[in-house]
Amino acid sequence: MSILFVFIAACSDQGFEKEDTAAILNGEEMKYEDIMVQFSVDENREETVINYLKQEIVILEAREMGITVSDEEVEESKKAIFPGSDASERYKMIENKELYEFYEQQASLLGVSPEEFFEAWEERTYQIQAYVEKYIDAKFGYPDKGEDVDEWGQKIDDHLDKLLKNYKEDGRLIIK
Template sequence: MKFLLIFIILLVGCTGPEYEKEETIAVLEGEEITAEDVLWQSSLEKKPEDIIKSFLKQEVVIKEAKNMGITVSEKEVEEKVQEEFPGADLTRRFEAYGNKDFYREQASLLGVSPEEYYETWEEINYTRGLYWDKYFNEKFAEPTEKNLESWAQKVDEHGDELFNAYKKEGKLEMK
C-alpha cells in the first residue's frame, strides 16, 4: 500500500500540468492565447512550460515585427514551402515527413484529420518562421557562415529581452 501511494505521488508530480484546448495560457496586448493556439504548432505533453514560453517568445517577436511594418504574404509562404519541397503538393510534403505520430496525436487532440493538421501546421510554421527571419535580419542583418554562432546568440538574447520587457511592461501576462 505504501508503495502504491508513493507511486501515485510520483506519477502526479511528474506528469506536469494538463491544458484544456480552450484554456487561456497568456494574454498578449489584450489578445488571449489559448492552449489550442500552441497545439497547432507543438505538443504540450513534454515540458509544457518550456513549450509555452518558447511559443510566447515567438509571439512577442512576431508582434514586434508587425509593429515595424513587417508583413508575410501567402505568396511568400508558398515560395518558402516550394524552396524546401520543389514541385511537391501537400500530400507529398506530408508523406515526406518520416514520423507521422506527432501529426496524428495533435490532429486527434484538435479533432481534425492528420492531413488537415499538417496543412495548418505547415502554414503556421512557415508564416511564423518568415516573420522571425525578417525581424531578426532587419535587427541584426542576415547571418553569414562566419558569424552564425554569434548571430544566433544575439537572436536568443534579444528574444529573451523582448519577452521579459513585455512581461515587465504588462503587455504579456502568463496564466
C-alpha cells in the first residue's frame, strides 16, 4: 500500500497521472503512460509531449504514403548489435549507467519490471525509428556529400513543425 502512495504522490507532484490524456491525435487518446514508454516526462513535459506527438504524426503520414514496417524489420534492428540475443539478454548488457537508471525509473513509474519496460521501450523505439527513417528517405532523401547536413536537418525540423501546426489547425490534434 505504501508503494502505491509513493507512486501517486510522485505523479501528483508532476501535475499529472500516468492515465491522464496528454493529447488526442486523430480521435485517439495519447496518455502519459504511452509517452512514458519512450521518454521521461519529469523535465520539459510540454517539449516531451510535442516530440512524442511529432513521432506519432510521422507514423500516420508514413502509413498514408503506404510505408510499412514489419515485425521482422523491428526484430532485425533490435538484434543488429547483439545477434541471437533476446530482450532480457540485451537489457543485461547495458553499460550506460544513465540509461540503466532511466529504464529503472520508468519501470517503477509504470509498475512493471525493468526488463519488461526495456522490452516495451525497445520494441517501440525501433518501430518508430524504422518509420521515421523511411519517411525521411521518401520525403527528403539523404544529403549528398556536398550538401549541408545542418541545412537538411533544419528542413526536416521545419517540416515536422509545420505538420504539427497543420494537425492542430485541422483539429486532428488537441493537446491537453
